[in-house]
Amino acid sequence: MIQSISILAGRNKTGKTEKFERLDIHCGEIIGIVGPTGSGKSALIEDIEQLAQRDTTTNRQILLNGRIPDPDLRYDPKKKLIAQLSQNMNFLADMSVEEFLKLHAKCRGKNPNLVDQVIEAANALTGEPIRKDMNLTILSGGQSRSLMVADVAFISDSPIVLIDEIENAGIKKHEALKLLSGNGKIILVVTHDPILALMTKRRIIMKTGGVEKVIATTEKEMELSVHLTRIDQELLQIREKVRHGQEITSSFFNAETLSPEFAE
Ligand SMILES: Nc1ncnc2c1ncn2[C@@H]1O[C@H](COP(=O)(O)OP(=O)(O)OP(=O)(O)O)[C@@H](O)[C@H]1O
Numbered sequence: 640m641i642q643s644i645s646i647l648a649g650r651n652k653t654g655k656t657e658k659f660e661r662l663d664i665h666c667g668e669i670i671g672i673v674g675p676t677g678s679g680k681s682a683l684i685e686d687i688e689q690l691a692q693r694d695t696t697t698n699r700q701i702l703l704n705g706r707i708p709d710p711d712l713r714y715d716p717k718k719k720l721i722a723q724l725s726q727n728m729n730f731l732a733d734m735s736v737e738e739f740l741k742l743h744a745k746c747r748g749k750n751p752n753l754v755d756q757v758i759e760a761a762n763a764l765t766g767e768p769i770r771k772d773m774n775l776t777i778l779s780g781g782q783s784r785s786l787m788v789a790d791v792a793f794i795s796d797s798p799i800v801l802i803d804e805i806e807n808a809g810i811k812k813h814e815a816l817k818l819l820s821g822n823g824k825i826i827l828v829v830t831h832d833p834i835l836a837l838m839t840k841r842r843i844i845m846k847t848g849g850v851e852k853v854i855a856t857t858e859k860e861m862e863l864s865v866h867l868t869r870i871d872q873e874l875l876q877i878r879e880k881v882r883h884g885q886e887i888t889s890s891f892f893n894a895e896t897l898s899p900e901f902a903e
Contacts, residue, residue: 646686652679662853670825671841690703724784743794788818
């Protein structure tokens with residue numbers, strides 16, 4: 640049972656020791672990773688993914704439950720505790736959504752009847768419904784991402800989830816994060832998106848390949864995140880309507896989240 644992961648400081652790109660000693664992240668926590676392009680966000684995620692032991696370019700060390708992890712956890716795919724979701728992931732298998740989910744459930748020792756629940760959860764995250772009989776390869780970016788999120792939540796069931804930028808995927812991010820963070824998982828989310836960044840309790844600020852500081856999210860920032868989520872959901876609905884050739888009706892112009900100058 641994973642209670643915590645700890646990141647022990649390594650070196651930034653200039654070889655300087657990072658500006659923290661040790662960061663403990665506990666189960667049930669969602670933590671953000673922010674910073675400009677090339678600041679080392681993905682490298683930090685990779686260190687966690689590989690359970691780095693001072694053997695990567697950053698020289699960081701990762702502990703599980705305060706201890707050096709068993710080497711099996713690093714190298715045996717069956718024992719992997721960490722699931723990763725990223726923008727660039729796509730399904731390549733030539734099989735239907737149902738076949739894939741059943742097969743995956745079987746591999747993970749889960750009940751194959753979970754399939755309906757997974758598809759239902761995925762459909763709550765995307766505006767374009769996924770059907771069981773669809774081939775995986777025809778899913779859109781938003782459908783693929785939603786299915787991956789639901790799969791990680793119900794089938795992969797890994798205690799640690801690393802998310803590398805899901806913002807542009809056209810899915811309901813807030814709901815996706817809520818779904819994933821159920822059951823006390825540890826979630827690390829790399830993001831340029833203020834909605835996701837401000838939903839987390841703490842965020843790691845990256846600079847020049849190193850951790851610069853860790854900021855606790857304030858109450859005001861959390862309130863802002865809720866407001867931004869409402870705007871985002873309306874934007875998602877408007878985007879779907881425009882994509883499907885529909886007109887934008889007055890209900891959207893009256894929406895309280897939009898600026899007053901657009902209200903009718
Ligand atoms: N501490 C470090 N020491 C040496 N090289 C590093 C370190 N951290 C990151 N790098 C290297 O710097 C490059 C950029 O890092 P990375 O891809 O992690 O940045 P990023 O913040 O994820 O960027 P983007 O937002 O563009 O995805 C990579 O080649 C990575 O291997």
